[in-house]
Amino acid sequence: MGDDGRARRLVAVFASPVAEMLQRFGVELGFQSVLVEPDPTKLMGAPRPHGDLFVHDLAAAHLDDDTDVVLTDHHRAEIGDVLKEALASDARWIGIVGNPKAEAPHVAALRKLGVGDAEIARVHRPIGLNIGSRTPAEIAVATLAGLIADRNGRPGGFEF
Template structure:
């Protein structure tokens, strides 16, 4: 019997389809690569920059990646995202520094259990430095999480 995953990898079978949406928050180089690569992975991709309008409708098939933690509107954007039943939400940033989103959300009165839904750091620890590498690590982490895998080289 052929392994279904191998059949898909060799182009002998169609990949199972499911609705998945990736929302990149804040326009920039990382967001561009993130959306480009995510489309290749089968995500419906959406760029959201608060200066250009309101959030699209988000649901339990949506992963949200905030690509800039230095923006003044970080707290408001996350508060609004957390009002939806998104599957996953994360903020990019250096894990050696405290996440500014925590204090911003506290100041807006967001409950601790909602703040705990926000992942940081995000992505696999592969030493990413450039926007394409950061996007790749982020998507690999999302896929690992979606597939209930630890990521890395542990099988």
């Protein structure tokens, strides 16, 4: 729960191994877990018990200021449209996975849709704490730790 008693919501966009881990661990950390998958043919099997909600678009996820949105695949054609919608919402935090050494495809996708640089800068990439994560579980742990640190106004890492 947030400080005001409302449920903290974690919206993982795109069915992927990282989304699976975010949902699994997120529930244990007090998040209401939502998976948004615009393409139902990409769903990875039946809904799992640790996912609270499965929807096909962001509007159904009810983004508010207690919501953190994580796009879990930076190769999907829908990233521009999904991020533009997320940026227009009241979501507290928006990020997309990706290697910081590689070009960020979401920037070009958002510019093509007419989104300005100030809005594009609101999209976090890379996401999570720098722990050298490689596997989906490690990426989820780093991401969730970063979200908790950000939500609590802490720098993350080993600074106290």
